[in-house]
Amino acid sequence: MEVHFIDVGQGDATLFLGPDFTILVDAGRHERNDVVPYLKNHGVSNIDLLIGTHPHADHIGQMDKVIENFDVAEVWMSGDEHTSQTFERVLDAILASEAEYYEPRAGETFHFNSALVEVLHPEMLTGDLNDGSVSLRFVYGDVKFILTGDVEHSERDIINRGYDLEADFFQLGHHGSSTSNTQAFLDAIKPDVAIYSAGANNSYGHPHVEVVNRLKNMDILLYGTDIHGSIIVKTDGQSYTIHTERNGTIQADHNDNEQGESKQDNVEETRRSNNSSTVDCIDINNASLEQLTAITHIGDARAAELIELRPFQSINKLTRITGIGSGRLNDIKEEGLACVN
Secondary structure (H helix, E strand, O other): OOOEEEOOOOOOEEEEEOOOEEEEEEEEEEOOOOOOHHHHOOOOOOEEEEEOOOOOHHHHHHHHHHHOOOOEEEEOOOOOOOOOOHHHHHHHHHHHHHOEEEOOOOOOOOEOOOOOEEEOOOOOOOOOOOOOOEEEEEEEOOOOEOOOOOOOOOOHHHHHHOOOOOOEEEEOHHHHHHOOOOOOHHHHHHOEEEEEEOOOOOOOOOOHHHHHHHHHOOOEEEHHHHHHOOOOEOOOOOOOOEEOOOOOOOOOOOOOOOOOOOOOHHHHHHHHHHHOOOOOOEEEOOOOOOOOOOOOOOHHHHHHHHHHHHOOEEEEEHOOOOOHHHHHHHHHHHHEEEEEO
C-alpha cells in the first residue's frame, strides 16, 4: 500500500492506494485545482471511498471535482452542514453521481478488501464543524494510521471511549495546531511518525511550536508538506519506507519568530498593541486572527468565522459562531481575555 499525504497547501488530502482499494480522505482547498491531476498522475481511475472529514473548504474544497472526474463508489461525511458555496457544490455533485452516501459513527468498522477502517469519531452530531470531524484508524496488515481532521477538544472523548489508538503514523490534527495534538492524545497513539499538512509560511503559524516541541520531546519523527512537499509512505503491511518530494528539516522553533507564537505570546502582543497598561484583554472586534486564537475555544476556524461576523456588540454575541454555545461562552467569559472595547 502507498499512503500519499498530498501537498495541497493550507489544506488536507490523503490518498490510501492499496492493491485492492483506493480511499481518499479530504480533497484540498476550494480555490486550487491540484487533487484531480495528482490522482490521475498516480494512476487512480476509480475510488472506493471518498471521505470529507468536515465541511470546511480547506478539506472538501475539490471533492466535487473528484466526484465528477472519477467513478466514486461511496462518500462519507460527518453530517454537519455548512452554508458555504463549496459545501453546496459538493452536495450537488454527490446527488448527481451514483455514489452511496453515509455518515459514519464512532465504534463502526468497515473492510475495504485488505484495508480495515475503524471509526473513532464522531459519536453523534456535535454542531461544531471542527470537533465533529470524522476521525479514523486505518489498518493494513500490522501498520496503522490515525487521521482526525480538525478535531480539537474531542480528542479526550476519543480517548475516553477506550479504543485501541496505537498507530505507527498520526496525521496531526488541525494542521499541527496547538488546539489539537494534546500530550494525552499523543500518549494514547504512541506514533513513530507524525505528518502534518500545511501551506508554506501560512498565516496560522502551523505547525505550532508547542506541538513541534512536544513531538521532539517524545522522539517522534515529524514530516510536513510545507517543508517536504508530498509525502508517500510505502508499506507491505509489516515494514514501511517514507519518501518525500523534497528534503528539509523542521526546526522546533522554525515559526517562533514568525507566525508560531504561543497563546501567551498572542496575549502579550495584544496588550502591547492596545498601547495601554490598563487594558488587559483581547478586543474581538479589532484583534488579528492569531491574537483571537489565544481565547479559549477559539481555534483558527472559529477565529476566521469571528472576523467574518464582526462587529460584535458584546461578548454574549459570540454564540453566533459555529460551535460556541452557552457552555463555551461561559468558559470564555470566565477566562476574561475576550472583550469589546
